[in-house]
Amino acid sequence: MTDHLYYHDSFLYEFDADVAEVTSVDSRPAIILDRTAFYPTSGGQVFDTGWIRPAGAEQKCRVTEVAERDGGAILHFLETAADIQQGSRIRGFIDIDRRRDHMQQHSGQHVLSAAFIQLFNMPTVSFHMGDDACSIDLDTKNLSAAQVEQAETLANDVIIQDRPVTIRFVTQEEAQGLGLRKLPPVERDKLRLIDIENFDLTACGGTHVASTGQIGSILLRKIEKVRQGWRVEFVCGKRAVTTARHDYNALTESGSLLSSHIWDVPQQIRKTQEESRAARKSREQLLEELAGFYAEHLLTETPEHQGRKIVIRIFPDRDLSFTKLLAQRLTRKSPNVIALLGATSGQAALVFAQSPGQPFDMGVLMKEALGKLGGRGGGSKDMAQGGPVQVEGLEDTLKQGADRLRS
C-alpha cells in the first residue's frame, strides 16, 4: 500500500519516492509509488496533477490523473509512457496552483457545512468539487435565501478569524466521545480528523489549509431543490474572486445595455418587460384593426362569380397569424366568401377559409396545394392552414385552386 504523504502535510509539493510498479490501465501508462504526495480523487475532492522526474533524467513527465486502485494502491497516470523502471527513484512535483485551489474549496466546504449545522442543524450529505464551482447537498426540507446569507456570513467570519486547522489521528474508540460532525462510513483502525479550532471537527482524508484565513473567502451562489434536500453551490478563495469578476462583468454589460446602474438592472428589466408586454398588446390590436380594413377593401374589389367571392392574395410582408386573422375577418363578414391567402414573411404560410355554409372542403384543397408545393398542413372543412416548402409557384397554385372552385 502506498504511503500517503498528503495525510500528514498538505503543503508537501515535492517529494522523492521509489517506483513500486509500472503498469497501464486501458492502455494509459501509469506508475505506483511506495509513497506519494499526489492526492487521488476521493471524498468529493478531485485528484492532483503535476510532474514526475526519474532520477538522473532531465525531462519531467506530466501526471494527468491520480486514482486509488482497489486495495489502496495509488495510480499516477502519465501523459506519455516514460522510460521508468520498477525499483527506480523518482522526484514528484505537485501542481501547486491546483492543489491550493483544492485546499481552499475543501476547507471552505468544512467551514460551510459546520456553519449550516450550527445555525440551522442542517447536515451535509454530500460534497462535489467541480471545475468551476463546488456544491454541498443539505439534508433539509426548506432552505431560504436569508439562511443562505446567514451561513455565508458565519463562514466568512470564521475565515477572517484565521483559526488554526490541524490534522489528528485517533482510533474509532477515541473518536466516539469527540462529537465529530461526520464519521466515515467505512470501519478503519485509525481515523484522520480535520480540526478547525473551536468550530469544526470531522473525519476526512482530504488536503486542507493550515488556517482558515488561507481559504480567503467563500461566496454562496445558486441553491436548488434536489431529491435528498437542497443543493448549495459555492466558490472559495481565488475562485470566489474569479466568479465575482465574471458576475460583475455580466452585470456591467447588462447595466450598460439598459443605460442604468448595475443595482437598478432588475428594476429596469421589469420596466422593459412591462413595456414589451404593452407593445405586444397594442400590436395585436393594430393587426386586428388592419385585418378588418383589409377585409373590407378586399371584399369591395373582388367581383362576385356565381354568387361567391373568391379572394386570392399573397402577402410578402405578413406572417401566418395575420393571414389567419384576415381569413377569419373575410369569411365572417359575408356568407359567400372563400379566401385563399398566403404569407411569405419568414416561414411561408397558407391559409384557406370559407364562410360557414359554403360547400367546399378547405382541408382537401390545402392537401392538393401542398401536394404541389411540398410541406405539411391540414384543417377542417371551413378553415385550413399549411407551411409550404417552396414559395415558387405559390400564386399559380392559389389561382389553380380558385379555378377548381369556380368550375
Ligand SMILES: [Zn+2]
Ligand atoms: Zn473533507
